[in-house]
Structures are given as structure tokens and as C-alpha cells.
Amino acid sequence: MNRPLVTRNGPAGRKSLLEEAQLVFASLLFAWSLSSLRAAESGPPLEVGISVRDITPEGPIWLAGYAARKHPSEKIDSPLMVQAIAFKGGNERVVLVSLDNCEVSHAFIAPAVQELGAKHELKPGALVVVSSHTHSAPVLENTLTSMYNLSPADEEQIHQYSAFLKSKLAEVVGAALADLKPARLEHGVGRARFAMNRRVYNGDKIDFGENPDGPVDQDVPVLKIMGTNGAIRAILFGYACHGTSIAGDDFYIVSGDYMAYTRQHLETHYPGAVAIYLTGMGADSNPSPRGTLLDAKRHGLELAGAVAGVLSRPMRRVQGALKLAYDEAELPFADPPPRDQIEKDSRSDDVYIRNRATGYLKRLDAGVPLPASLKLPVAAIRIGDELTFVAMGGEDVVDYSKRFKRIFAADHPWLIGYAYEVPCYIPSVRILKEGGYEAQSSLIYYGIYGPFRASIEGILVKQATELMDRVRNQ
Numbered sequence: 001m002n003r004p005l006v007t008r009n010g011p012a013g014r015k016s017l018l019e020e021a022q023l024v025f026a027s028l029l030f031a032w033s034l035s036s037l038r039a040a041e042s043g044p045p046l047e048v049g050i051s052v053r054d055i056t057p058e059g060p061i062w063l064a065g066y067a068a069r070k071h072p073s074e075k076i077d078s079p080l081m082v083q084a085i086a087f088k089g090g091n092e093r094v095v096l097v098s099l100d101n102c103e104v105s106h107a108f109i110a111p112a113v114q115e116l117g118a119k120h121e122l123k124p125g126a127l128v129v130v131s132s133h134t135h136s137a138p139v140l141e142n143t144l145t146s147m148y149n150l151s152p153a154d155e156e157q158i159h160q161y162s163a164f165l166k167s168k169l170a171e172v173v174g175a176a177l178a179d180l181k182p183a184r185l186e187h188g189v190g191r192a193r194f195a196m197n198r199r200v201y202n203g204d205k206i207d208f209g210e211n212p213d214g215p216v217d218q219d220v221p222v223l224k225i226m227g228t229n230g231a232i233r234a235i236l237f238g239y240a241c242h243g244t245s246i247a248g249d250d251f252y253i254v255s256g257d258y259m260a261y262t263r264q265h266l267e268t269h270y271p272g273a274v275a276i277y278l279t280g281m282g283a284d285s286n287p288s289p290r291g292t293l294l295d296a297k298r299h300g301l302e303l304a305g306a307v308a309g310v311l312s313r314p315m316r317r318v319q320g321a322l323k324l325a326y327d328e329a330e331l332p333f334a335d336p337p338p339r340d341q342i343e344k345d346s347r348s349d350d351v352y353i354r355n356r357a358t359g360y361l362k363r364l365d366a367g368v369p370l371p372a373s374l375k376l377p378v379a380a381i382r383i384g385d386e387l388t389f390v391a392m393g394g395e396d397v398v399d400y401s402k403r404f405k406r407i408f409a410a411d412h413p414w415l416i417g418y419a420y421e422v423p424c425y426i427p428s429v430r431i432l433k434e435g436g437y438e439a440q441s442s443l444i445y446y447g448i449y450g451p452f453r454a455s456i457e458g459i460l461v462k463q464a465t466e467l468m469d470r471v472r473n474q
């Protein structure tokens with residue numbers, strides 16, 4: 001037998017005096033909360049657009065990031081993605097692109113960014129391509145190509161993949177801008193423990209290894225993006241650690257590394273949401289442990305747990321005007337070695353030292369000045385007073401993460417490395433003094449003698465501070 005349905009108001013909709021009073025009170029409360037919500041949301045409403053494209057290579061292809069690989073990829077474990085999130089507030093628009101690749105050079109990305117900027121009338125610096133730094137995605141044209149032993153057929157494949165990637169980049173940026181609609185944003189920070197400082201001190205030498213006493217940034221910034229109906233549309237998350245969980249026996253597997261597995265977990269757990277990773281400044285951190293595909297999956301799970309932990313607790317509302325300030329910092333190199341040293345290097349047994357020297361000799365012979373400095377993109381992207389992305393090009397060591405978080409603490413900074421383009425590592429003064437891979441030997445692969453002068457850190461802090469002042473006061 002079914003129970004009869006009972007309405008709250010009793011028969012024929014007759015209400016008691018108490019119920020009438022409750023209704024009046026409730027509607028007053030509703031009107032008050034609406035007006036206070038409107039007051040809090042004064043200024044142009046923030047709009048967000050989201051788009052995703054698959055960029056998984058079809059067949060075997062050389063993977064970027066390790067010089068030790070001997071042949072193209074053998075299998076695909078996780079699809080590779082390019083994702084775009086567009087923000088619009090008033091007249092300002094910014095598009096953040098998360099790219100499953102090791103990195104993009106200026107030569108590779110600048111023409112594409114210029115074309116897309118002109119097409120969509122974006123300001124300089126408004127299109128921010130952030131490489132995830134997975135070391136298990138294809139080699140791209142004009143990007144560290146001297147690191148690999150490529151046949152003409154391999155090069156043709158890379159040429160084709162690069163063209164395909166650029167077409168998908170154009171699609172995803174256009175689609176995100178076409179998807180702009182009002183959004184509600186909330187920010188929080190969690191923590192994941194697998195980032196490990198990788199600089200180990202052996203006497204005066206710095207080697208690769210695990211240094212549990214070295215600096216790391218294990219914060220997990222999270223931005224929840226909801227529609228006006230409260231449904232989660234996107235989850236942005238960051239972490240400051242190399243995408244190098246996969247190595248050794250699993251060298252030839254296509255994968256987005258730990259961040260791709262984090263995305264998969266989040267998108268399963270929050271159906272309808274797109275999970276987007278923004279790489280932090282942790283170029284001297286590696287995942288621990290590392291070496292196998294299973295390590296990548298394990299770290300992906302830990303990071304997803306950290307993000308879910310933030311999402312499950314109250315988060316801070318982010319609202320207000322969108323502001324962008326962009327510039328390029330000029331970072332000076334030490335004087336190059338004399339020509340006879342470069343000529344000696346051009347006969348080295350080490351192919352990478354030989355390649356770097358040959359490049360410099362070609363310039364000298366053609367009367368082209370040797371590089372005296374490097375231009376590095378830096379930006380501050382602010383939403384109200386509750387969140388400011390500080391985005392910087394290059395492989396930025398963790399000292400920048402720590403220092404920017406300290407000096408910009410009141411601005412709720414979210415630090416993004418590998419942004420715009422990756423010309424080389426960006427060492428701090430401490431790391432320049434200590435030496436090692438991030439200060440010196442990595443420059444060989446980037447074809448630069450360097451090293452940077454010790455003024456580098458002061459220049460970057462000054463640049464970031466100027467940009468922060470501009471977005472604070474605009």
C-alpha cells in the first residue's frame with residue numbers, strides 16, 4: 001500500500017499565521033542575500049571558457065627530454081592533451097594553455113602565438129603556453145633537437161607532428177575564447193610530498209640524486225571554476241616538480257607523466273569537470289621515487305588526492321577585475337670563452353659540446369655577435385585581490401618559487417614556470433654559485449655557453465615586482 005502524499009501547507013493551500021510570517025521572513029532574507037551578492041560582485045563579471053584537444057601521436061615518434069633514448073616510442077599509455085582556459089573580465093582577456101610536452105622553444109612557439117594573438121586580438125603576453133614538462137611526449141621542431149640522434153625520416157615525422165600540434169593549439173585557443181561564460185571561482189592550497197630536491201653535494205661537485213634536505217615547494221594550488229549553476233566546469237591545479245617519473249625500462253612509453261594521471265582521477269571523480277595542470281617553478285626537483293610508469297601513476301594518485309582534499313573543504317572566493325602585466329627581462333651572460341677554446345670544444349668527443357661550439361663558430365665566422373643576454377617572458381595575471389598568477393619562461397629553479405611566495409604573500413601568488421617558452425634553465429644566485437646541472441652543464445644541450453651572471457636573480461625579482469605593482473594599481 002502507498003502512503004498518501006501530505007503537503008506542508010495542509011488542505012487547499014491554507015497557511016497558518018506562523019507559516020505566513022516564516023514565508024515573509026524567508027523572502028526578505030532571499031532579497032537581502034541577493035543584494036549583498038550583487039554588491040560583492042560589483043565590477044565586470046568574470047567569464048571563463050574551456051577547451052581541450054587530443055594531441056596523442058599516432059605512431060612511433062622520438063620522445064623529448066632525455067638524451068639517453070636510442071629510438072622512437074613503442075607504446076602509448078596515456079593520451080596527450082592541449083587544454084585552454086580563457087578568462088575575460090571587462091576588456092581584459094587572458095588564455096592559459098596547458099600543453100603535454102617537455103617544452104617549446106621561442107623559434108617553435110613565437111610564430112604561432114603571434115598569429116593567434118593577431119587573430120583573436122590578444123595583448124602581448126595574454127596567451128600563455130605552459131609546458132607540462134613531461135619527458136614522455138614527442139620531440140618538437142627547433143626545440144632541443146640537437147639532443148637526439150634523428151634520421152631524416154624521424155625529422156619528417158617531427159615536422160608533421162609539430163604542424164599537427166600547432167593546428168590543435170589554434171583550435172583549442174579559439175574554442176576556449178568562444179566558450180566564455182560567467183563563472184564563479186574559488187582558490188585553495190593543498191600539499192603533495194613526492195617532489196624531491198635532486199641536487200646532491202659530493203664535495204665540491206653537484207650530482208643528480210635525492211637530497212631530502214634540499215629546498216622543494218610541495219604546495220598544490222587549486223582553482224575551482226564553477227558555472228552559475230554551481231556545477232564544477234574546471235579544476236586548475238599546479239605542482240613544482242619535473243615530469244620525470246618515467247625513465248629507464250619505460251623510456252619508450254608515450255605518457256603525460258604524473259599530471260596526466262592526476263587529471264584522469266579528477267575527471268573520473270568530478271564528472272563534467274576538465275582538470276588542467278599548470279607547471280610550477282621546481283626545475284631542481286624530481287619525483288621520488290622515479291624510474292617506472294608505476295611511479296608516475298602513484299604520484300598522479302597522490303596529487304589527485306591533494307587536489308580533492310582542497311576541493312572538499314571550504315575555499316576562498318576569487319572575484320574582481322582581471323589584470324595583465326607582461327614584459328621580457330634581459331638576463332646577461334658571462335663573457336663567452338676565447339675563440340681557441342671554442343675551436344677546441346668543436347673537436348670534443350662529446351657530441352653536445354661539439355654541437356654547441358659549432359653553433360658559436362658559425363656565428364663568429366658570419367660576423368654575428370655571440371649572445372650576450374637572453375630575453376625571458378615574465379607576467380603577472382591578477383583576478384581581484386585574491387589571486388595573482390606569476391608566470392615566467394624557462395626551467396625556473398625552486399628558489400624563485402620560494403622567494404616570490406615570500407615577497408608577494410599578500411597577493412596570493414600562484415607561480416607558473418615553463419610559461420611562454422623555455423630557452424634554458426633559470427638558476428638562482430645560490431645555484432649559480434654552487435654550480436652543477438641547472439647552472440652550467442644543462443646549457444650545453446641548449447647550445448649556450450653562458451653561464452648567467454649573478455645579477456640574474458635581482459633582475460627577475462625587480463621585473464616581477466614591477467609587474468605586480470602594475471596589476472595592483474591598474
Ligand SMILES: [Zn+2]
Pocket residue numbers: 133242283395
Ligand atoms: Zn627539465
